[in-house]
Amino acid sequence: MMGSGKTTVGRLLARELGYQFFDTDELVEEVAGCSIAQIFADAGEAQFRQLESQVLEQLCAYQKLLVATGGGIVLSPKNWSYLHHGLVVWLDVSAEQLYRRLQGDSSRPLLQNPDPLATLRSLLASRQGLYAQADLRLVVGEGETPEAIVRRAIAEIPKCLKTTTVDLN
Numbered sequence: 392m393m394g395s396g397k398t399t400v401g402r403l404l405a406r407e408l409g410y411q412f413f414d415t416d417e418l419v420e421e422v423a424g425c426s427i428a429q430i431f432a433d434a435g436e437a438q439f440r441q442l443e444s445q446v447l448e449q450l451c452a453y454q455k456l457l458v459a460t461g462g463g464i465v466l467s468p469k470n471w472s473y474l475h476h477g478l479v480v481w482l483d484v485s486a487e488q489l490y491r492r493l494q495g496d497s498s499r500p501l502l503q504n505p506d507p508l509a510t511l512r513s514l515l516a517s518r519q520g521l522y523a524q525a526d527l528r529l530v531v532g533e534g535e536t537p538e539a540i541v542r543r544a545i546a547e548i549p550k551c552l553k554t555t556t557v558d559l560n
């Protein structure tokens with residue numbers, strides 16, 4: 392979800408893993424030559440989603456990348472075919488924590504309305520089933536630092552890597 396820490400934790404985790412880091416929102420802004428807020432205002436959310444999918448499609452061909460996505464990437468079934476090139480981690484953060492983090496932040500157009508907490512609750516409820524398709528769910532506790540989440544990710548990721556057994560007989 393927006394504000395769950397994908398960009399912050401992702402950047403740190405990439406450094407720990409020795410992976411290159413990309414953020415789909417940053418790449419969309421580079422391609423469009425303006426901010427996400429501006430894209431939503433001028434061209435609309437549908438246009439943003441198209442750019443987001445194109446960026447993800449390009450990224451999924453590479454290895455040893457850590458990609459922080461926007462929270463809405465899960466909405467398109469086509470995006471899942473790209474996401475499944477890698478291991479998908481869900482940073483599960485309550486709507487109340489997200490709200491505290493994002494209060495006063497004007498960079499997320501979907502939250503620029505009189506009741507952003509209600510919006511976060513309803514977006515989270517509607518996306519919950521999609522986020523649950525991730526390979527790994529990390530429930531982020533109140534006050535848990537990005538560094539602590541990185542340590543937990545490093546401990547948990549090997550447990551959910553798919554293994555192939557080859558039967559030689």
Ligand SMILES: Nc1ncnc2c1ncn2[C@@H]1O[C@H](COP(=O)(O)OP(=O)(O)O)[C@@H](O)[C@H]1O
Nearest residue numbers: 392393394395396397398399400492535536537
């Ligand atoms: N574990 C954390 N604890 C407290 N604040 C956090 C944590 N992770 C991220 N933040 C803060 O929350 C805000 C949103 O983080 P960000 O990484 O941009 O989230 P996302 O990319 O998922 O939208 C930023 O101000 C960031 O510093």
Ligand SMILES: O=C(O)C1=C[C@@H](OP(=O)(O)O)[C@@H](O)[C@H](O)C1
Nearest residue numbers: 392393394416461462463499500
């Ligand atoms: O959840 C969403 O629909 C969105 C999340 C944002 O990214 P973050 O999840 O990094 O905030 C950004 O892509 C856009 O504002 C829409």
Ligand SMILES: [Mg+2]
Nearest residue numbers: 397398416460
């Ligand atoms: Mg982000």
